[in-house]
Amino acid sequence: MEKANTVKIEEKGSVAVVGISGDVTGRSEITLRSSYERLDPEKIKGILLKFEKGTYFNSEGLKVLILIFAEARKRDQKIAVSGLSAHFKKIFGMVGITKFAEIYDDEGQAVKNLESFPGGE
Numbered sequence: 001m002e003k004a005n006t007v008k009i010e011e012k013g014s015v016a017v018v019g020i021s022g023d024v025t026g027r028s029e030i031t032l033r034s035s036y037e038r039l040d041p042e043k044i045k046g047i048l049l050k051f052e053k054g055t056y057f058n059s060e061g062l063k064v065l066i067l068i069f070a071e072a073r074k075r076d077q078k079i080a081v082s083g084l085s086a087h088f089k090k091i092f093g094m095v096g097i098t099k100f101a102e103i104y105d106d107e108g109q110a111v112k113n114l115e116s117f118p119g120g121e
Contacts, residue, residue, distance in 0.1 A: 002027065003056075007035040014045045015114045017107065021052040026060030029067075036068050041075040046114025050107060051083035062095055069100035078117040080110045 005022035016039050020032070039047060049065075057065075072079045079101040084092065089103055104110035 005031045007031060009035060009038070011044070012111055013115060014043065014117075015048060015111050016044045016046070017048045017050055017111065019050045019052065020055065023056040023058075024051075024061030024064065025058050026064065028061055029064045032064055032068060036071070039077070041077055045077055046111075046117050047072060047077055047079045048104075048107065048110045048114060049079065049081045049101070051081070053083065055083065055085075055088075057088060057091070062091075062097065065097065066100065069097070073100065078114055080104055080114055082107050082110050 002025060003022040005020060005024070005028050008019040010017045010019070018035060018039075022028070024032070036047075069079055080103070081092070081097075081101050082104045084103060092098055092101075092103060102110075102113070104113075
């Protein structure tokens with residue numbers, strides 16, 4: 001059974017840490033896109049998508065993420081990802097998501113690197 005998404009956003013200066021729980025599928029699009037749209041590109045220059053342990057992604061969910069990553073690129077925002085299992089790190093690399101977003105094991109390091117993105121604090 002698919003687990004619904006919940007999203008929690010925490011701003012750390014020019015970086016938004018977006019905590020995501022639940023399965024990322026095509027049904028996630030409205031929740032994830034509306035959460036992303038709330039991040040002011042004038043203020044937020046870096047975004048960390050922090051997936052909770054056990055998050056599952058299907059192909060439709062990956063498409064949703066790619067749409068968000070493409071929009072972030074247009075808005076001159078850098079995206080990073082954390083919380084992925086080894087399996088999904090491999091999948092993200094295979095489908096080319098790593099061209100849009102860096103993958104981190106450590107949230108602190110991800111935030112630090114995102115802060116140094118041009119326009120960051």
